[in-house]
Amino acid sequence: FLIEADVNMSSSSSSSSSAPPVPPAAAFPLKESAASASILVPQVQATTFVHHSGIIPTFQNVVSTLNVCCKLDLKEIAMKARNAEYNPQRFAAVIMRIRDPKTTALIFGSGKIVVTGAKNENLSRLAARKYARIIQKLNFPAVFSEFRIQNMVASVDVKFPIRLEGLAYEHEEYASYEPELFPGLIYRMISPRVVLLIFVSGKVVITGAKKREDTFTAFENIFPVLCDFRKEI
Amino acid sequence: LSFHCVCCLRVQFLIFSQDLFLQVPTTSAAGNKFYPTSTMSIGGYMQLVCCPSHPDADLIEDHRAGDQICSECGLVVGDRVIDVGSEWRTFSNEKANSDPSRVGSAENPLFNGSDLSTLVGPAVSASGASAHPSTTAGGGNAADMIKYQNRRALSNSDRTLLNAFREIGGMADKINLGQAITDRANYLFKQVHDGRSLKGRSNDAIASASLYIACRQEGVPRTFKEICAVSRISKKEIGRCFKLILRALETSVELITTGDFMSRFCANLNLPNTVMKAATCIAKKAVETDIVPGRSPISVAAAAIYMASQASECKKSQKEIGDVAGVAEVTIRQSYKLLYQKARELFPEGFHFVTPIEQLPQFKSMTWSPVCCFMHSHSLCTYPYCRHLNTATLLAFSNN
Numbered sequence: 271f272l273i274e275a276d277v278n279m280s281s282s283s284s285s286s287s288s289a290p291p292v293p294p295a296a297a298f299p300l301k302e303s304a305a306s307a308s309i310l311v312p313q314v315q316a317t318t319f320v321h322h323s324g325i326i327p328t329f330q331n332v333v334s335t336l337n338v339c340c341k342l343d344l345k346e347i348a349m350k351a352r353n354a355e356y357n358p359q360r361f362a363a364v365i366m367r368i369r370d371p372k373t374t375a376l377i378f379g380s381g382k383i384v385v386t387g388a389k390n391e392n393l394s395r396l397a398a399r400k401y402a403r404i405i406q407k408l409n410f411p412a413v414f415s416e417f418r419i420q421n422m423v424a425s426v427d428v429k430f431p432i433r434l435e436g437l438a439y440e441h442e443e444y445a446s447y448e449p450e451l452f453p454g455l456i457y458r459m460i461s462p463r464v465v466l467l468i469f470v471s472g473k474v475v476i477t478g479a480k481k482r483e484d485t486f487t488a489f490e491n492i493f494p495v496l497c498d499f500r501k502e503i
Numbered sequence: 504l505s506f507h508c509v510c511c512l513r514v515q516f517l518i519f520s521q522d523l524f525l526q527v528p529t530t531s532a533a534g535n536k537f538y539p540t541s542t543m544s545i546g547g548y549m550q551l552v553c554c555p556s557h558p559d560a561d562l563i564e565d566h567r568a569g570d571q572i573c574s575e576c577g578l579v580v581g582d583r584v585i586d587v588g589s590e591w592r593t594f595s596n597e598k599a600n601s602d603p604s605r606v607g608s609a610e611n612p613l614f615n616g617s618d619l620s621t622l623v624g625p626a627v628s629a630s631g632a633s634a635h636p637s638t639t640a641g642g643g644n645a646a647d648m649i650k651y652q653n654r655r656a657l658s659n660s661d662r663t664l665l666n667a668f669r670e671i672g673g674m675a676d677k678i679n680l681g682q683a684i685t686d687r688a689n690y691l692f693k694q695v696h697d698g699r700s701l702k703g704r705s706n707d708a709i710a711s712a713s714l715y716i717a718c719r720q721e722g723v724p725r726t727f728k729e730i731c732a733v734s735r736i737s738k739k740e741i742g743r744c745f746k747l748i749l750r751a752l753e754t755s756v757e758l759i760t761t762g763d764f765m766s767r768f769c770a771n772l773n774l775p776n777t778v779m780k781a782a783t784c785i786a787k788k789a790v791e792t793d794i795v796p797g798r799s800p801i802s803v804a805a806a807a808i809y810m811a812s813q814a815s816e817c818k819k820s821q822k823e824i825g826d827v828a829g830v831a832e833v834t835i836r837q838s839y840k841l842l843y844q845k846a847r848e849l850f851p852e853g854f855h856f857v858t859p860i861e862q863l864p865q866f867k868s869m870t871w872s873p874v875c876c877f878m879h880s881h882s883l884c885t886y887p888y889c890r891h892l893n894t895a896t897l898l899a900f901s902n903n
Binding site for chain 1: 745
């Protein structure tokens with residue numbers, strides 16, 4: 271799948287830290303670069319993102335919405351379907367869960383569904399199709415339409431402690447660090463428009479991205495900044 | 504004028520004509536399109552009228568005509584200036600409740616819109632009776648009150664401002680904050696109110712948050728819990744409004760440090776000055792050497808106070824310190840455990856130990872058997888970046 275990788279090109283691209291991600295001919299330059307401790311094989315996609323930092327964020331949660339384009343009778347769904355709970359006094363939607371992919375869906379009476387808990391975009395789409403199928407089987411004229419990923423949450427560990435006060439002081443237009451309110455620093459990046467939660471231990475949570483590349487770009491943007499504010503033990 | 508260069512001749516001409524304008528004073532400043540009166544704003548608070556060509560010159564007031572005249576060039580800068588002196592003089596007795604030389608309260612021009620409405624109050628008391636000639640003395644009050652009920656409807660947009668200012672003033676009073684902080688909080692509230700970006704939020708929440716920001720900006724921060732204690736709004740909501748206000752006004756605040764709270768907490772606990780100084784030193788060194796990473800400065804301060812007070816004669820319990828600082832006992836214990844390990848370096852030199860460091864309370868958890876973390880060889884690995892903590896404690900737990 272990958273291999274024709276041009277070794278020279280990949281090693282030079284991984285060493286340069288300020289070049290914007292240029293999609294080379296090879297698909298996964300990380301596989302060739304000796305520096306990074308390559309982790310898992312990323313999902314099979316035609317991504318050509320170059321991770322200059324050598325660390326790839328792992329996705330923890332993908333939230334997506336979908337429209338089955340027909341009004342739903344929530345009581346009926348709650349009674350007939352397995353693994354569905356419906357408490358109209360508490361929340362006006364049916365909460366349904368499926369085991370594989372392990373996801374939860376909020377099904378509203380208007381026909382709109384919110385799917386949460388998937389680990390990546392493909393699984394989210396698969397789960398959404400499964401939910402639409404369940405609705406279909408319950409004799410509703412369900413259609414799989416308007417599937418859209420709303421949010422992708424990823425976490426990453428840079429493996430060194432970070433001086434949050436310094437970072438907050440330097441980037442005060444973007445960073446908000448209030449130890450009384452939350453122990454992590456909340457960094458609101460403008461482009462791409464994502465929010466990063468940065469903790470003292472070096473763990474970073476990246477959220478708010480609608481595309482995988484946004485997450486990766488955000489992390490590549492913040493990684494040199496974090497290296498600047500590394501704590502020397 | 505003596506320039507002969509062809510390309511510059513036009514330029515020379517322009518300068519000359521502008522010069523002429525500047526030297527000719529005009530007699531009416533308002534509506535003058537050549538140079539409108541300039542007003543300077545200093546720090547956004549006050550607006551001073553000054554002559555546009557001589558900003559530093561004094562202005563002479565002509566009371567009869569209501570003018571302000573520049574002393575250097577004679578330009579009339581202020582036109583139809585309202586005299587804010589008293590309306591008449593009284594030479595009456597010593598202690599009249601109300602000063603009859605003044606009509607109405609002092610205006611608050613910075614905050615309210617031009618509040619030039621008339622309010623009719625109840626009739627004056629019998630001793631200084633000034634009853635209307637048309638009404639009787641007894642029924643005069645009731646009739647006046649009913650007749651002038653429209654008093655309420657007169658200040659519309661300012662009513663929220665007035666309410667908020669009263670709320671801020673009340674809160675500041677409960678925690679004994681100075682007038683400077685109250686004024687700043689009022690000004691912040693007005694800015695937020697004018698900006699209209701937080702329109703949907705409860706006014707009390709915005710008032711509490713602006714009081715919090717004012718305290719921070721003045722350099723005497725109060726914890727969120729202290730503001731919660733005098734406000735009916737929850738800490739979560741105040742925190743949300745705080746972040747929204749900072750974004751709306753595009754300001755930022757300084758990070759809180761442990762030293763900001765030391766004097767207040769120690770005073771509330773009636774701790775002597777030596778203990779306060781020691782606690783300040785402990786907390787400062789702890790943060791500098793970073794033995795308490797990721798801990799809120801309040802928790803570190805509370806733990807430092809606990810350590811300092813336990814080492815001196817007036818020992819305070821964790822519960823008392825937790826009550827004063829708004830920190831849970833468990834949190835103080837956690838931070839204290841981290842501080843205790845480096846206790847020797849943290850205390851200031853020349854500190855008189857009533858209880859030596861070895862006898863300071865230690866909190867070894869009873870339920871865990873000491874399992875040595877092989878990476879850092881601590882009996883209960885508290886090195887915060889040790890990834891092996893979890894496996895070590897899990898082993899200990901399963902053993903038990």
